Amino acid sequence: MTTDTAVADATAAEDGAQPPATPSRSRRRRRQLWIFLAPAVLLNLVWGWYPLATSFVLSFTDARLRGDVTFTGFESYERMINDPLVAQAFRVSIIFAVLSIVLTFVVPILVAILLMEMPRRTMRWMMLLWFLPLSSVGTAILWRYVYNTDYGLLQSIATGLGFDRQPFLNSSDQVLFWLVIPGLVLYGPGLIYLATLQSVPTSYYEAAEIEGAGFWRKIWTISLPRMRPVILMMLMFAVIGNLQQFEWPMLMTDGGPGGASRTAVMYVYDILNQLRYADATALSILLFALIMLVVAVMRFAIREDPDAPPRRSLRELVTRKGDH
Template sequence: MAEQTLAPGASVEESQPAAVVEVKLTRRSRIEKWAFLIPALLFQLSWGWYPLIVAFLLSMTDARPRGPISWTGFQSYTRVWADPLVGSAFRVTLIYAALSIVLTFLIPIIVAILLMEMKPRVMRWMMVLWFLPLSGVASTIMWRYVYNTDFGFFQWIAMDVLGLPRQGFLTSADQVLFWLIFPGILMFGPGLIYMAGLQSIPQSYYEAAEIEGAGLWRKIWTISLPRLRPIIVMMLTFAIIGSLQVFDWPKLMTEGGPGGASRTVVMYMFDLLNSLRYSDATALAIFLFILIMAITITYRILFKEDPDA
């Protein structure tokens, strides 16, 4: 198979000194590097950053939808900064993000690794059933029913099966974040991505490890996870960014309640947008942007890409 994929004769020509090759390639690939990058750079600039910069400029104005716009400087920023609900929204968001990454990030990786263990036929089916595309509406209705404090499935488990006192679930300010994250432990994970990554680990690695007498966990620990590492790093980047911006799931499930215990920053931003306070909402979004950017950069510094990948 390898012979088919590699260009014929793609073997190293030993006669050429390595240093010369390096220099020659750098000059040539510099042009190609830009050819690879430029289309994406242009699109990202014009449809990604440009609207964002416009939004940022608008946040320095009163951003009236019609008629003349007047410059207000940092008024929106000071107003949002002074809003007591903003602080609590940031607190909720950070707890939610931390909790959801701790509880849900590893599971899809493990599931993907385990699914790859099944016999090919079985795996094909299990994979379909596990990652079936799910309608958001249906799952919302279902989970709302499951969590219902009067006749929900979980209340039945808590009271009739476990004999516990009545539980609050989503209606308890202390537990609401946990129960919001709970469905994500087994569902909605990006396991497919890890399965794609696992495809490219050569069988021979495992065979070699087996000869050395490595057990199940050792193989996962020394082969699967290290080979997946770059993908895990990227998915964790996304998980951090995504979980700090979460809003639709808590919005649908709890509307931010009870008592604001599940109101995230982006949810509050929508509250501001719905009050026609576009510039305040943008100011809040910029604060969030700064926070996410800081966390992402810190994380990238802490987890450098595998140097020998």
């Protein structure tokens, strides 16, 4: 449930009990709201929106670090759009995101559901083991050795089982698959699912059991519907995060072989290293546009929680609630 729907929910519960606010109370209420919001808005403007807006403007210039800046129009965008490696990098990013979501998104959900079914003591131990705060960089470096074709653990297992030597990360056909696989052991999102499940009243399950519901039935009719808003939010985050993937391919393959694992953000980084700031910014904005498009499609295609109450604007809330 999103914050504003929660607020709307609470407000709806109080509707009717409160008289309409007078104009002076409403103004005072608005002023209070802005005073509380001001620090967050200010920080966001200074550290978030201003640099981002500046970056957008920079993409239309030659963006030198020192000296005068010259407006160059769409030159950087033209250069990026006509660069064959940009298309390749976007392709890699999209395939990586799709693979990652298909192969790793469901696992933490299943793990969370299964953990809930375990005895409390066992659950705590399993949580400790599975949800250890693993360093992503450290894990990537560890997996680099696991995948080593000469002396890696996986190669030993493969040859020990009688298979031919495997290329793992050295193959441009397989590299993205192997880069995604370590995501299976990073259960960070599982904690969020677990917290959601723990907030489901046990009476729901007890009632279901009285009605004769089995394990799968309870998951299908109680657990998953209650987790739905969180799953959708995590899916959105997963799409956004995976389309901006950088550190794993950077640490494990440096984008190779043959650029088969060079993501869009890695290419931005490469271009930045060549002091081509306008090009890097233009490419970042193209990536931003792609992510916005994907998110917009997802928001359009996936319905919100049908049980959620209708949304209300802040103005509406303020006007209706008065200074209560």
